[in-house]
Amino acid sequence: MEVAQVNLHHASAASAVIVKRFISDNLSILLIQEPFVFKGEVRGLNSRRSKVIWGPSSERPRSCVVVRADIDFFCISEFLTQDLVAVQVKDKEGSDFVLASAYFPGETTTAAPPSILSLVEYCRRNNLPLTLGCDVNAHHTEWGSTDCNVKGESLLEFIISNNMSIENVICEPTFVTSVRREVLDITLSNDNMIGLISQWRVSKEPSLSDHRIIRFALRVKVADKPPTRTPRNTNWGIFRP
Template sequence: MAYGIDNFSDGDTTVVRWERKKKDLPLILISCCMPYDSEAEPPPEKFRQAIRMWRHDVLIGCDAHAHHTLWGSSNVNQRGESLVNFLSSTNLCVCNRSCDSPFVVRNRSEVLDLTLATNLGTLMASNWMVSEKSSPLDHCWIRSRITLQLEMRAPFKNSQRANWDGYSAALESEMARRVQELIRRGKSIDSAVECLSAVMREAFEANCPISHPAKCGRPP
């Protein structure tokens, strides 16, 4: 379920909270246009407030109107330096992976559109590219594959699912046979203890199925 967050949204910035499974942190989606004629240095205040509020699983698409070689611009301007200074104080990383120019007009092309995401190991942006598909605007389509890393949990034995009748029968059968063999060979008490432990472990393994944990953090 997704819903907008009005407190952090205005005419230039839209923030959406995507609720996932109960145990997962929400995914925060931000779309932002940073006006080139704004007197304030980028990013805008609503954008800054949203990043201060959420530091996990944030994905941002923005028209930065800022130049910096960090994301492939042909030069660096004051707006670009301001944005880079802000990014360096956060855990956001630039996902742009090529120098293809999303902004194209008749006599000029430039990298102005950025994809940003938190770099905490849970949110991964890959296959970033400027699409060759035509756009009605002077900004090209940007495509990227967004996935959330899954928490890999190992299969386990759940004793509540064990067949305890089968366990008892296997234990009784193997115990009688192996203990008699130990007595016949005159083995020590330590050997008998090791044998008993092995018999109990094997009986449990044979009569308790493997349980697979429910998947958590499934990608949207």
């Protein structure tokens, strides 16, 4: 299955670009940070082929997940916040794995929000593979930043202490403007996801955001969503004795 990750910087045009890519490339899941929001709702990411999930409408969503409509999944409600959305997906072997989108607020001093700590622990406790696409707003040369800051040092300590892996390769900038090139977006995975992520890369295609689109593949075959039956379309005659 193909996954894309991107910070849309609240832009409707960037939303249109990623939806077009989602449909044309038959992507399975989008991990989105800073989506375009209007009147408390994520806009511009809906299509007939997908389901968009975000947190409480009382807060401006800074993360969301888009899942292809035919995939069997459920949203983990305890990890549904303004800055975190996690979904649990079934594969064809009957196992589950978790994909999550997270935004780490730049104004906070802690590297990983408490909800991220809880999600990592949930996956560890339930032996679930976890992939976390996030805008960390933290610098460290370990994932390709041009320098290190206190928040980056703290985040690296969190990554190491929880036996997580950084999937970024080649130190390719994920945040690019006319005056700055930096790595602010990273993809993390836990021990159970080892060997399942491949082809991680920063796309060269225009995103119409100051963040680039990240693409990667998961070596899993997702289960199809069970068919639903509409009562009014049911031929009840075949059930009569």
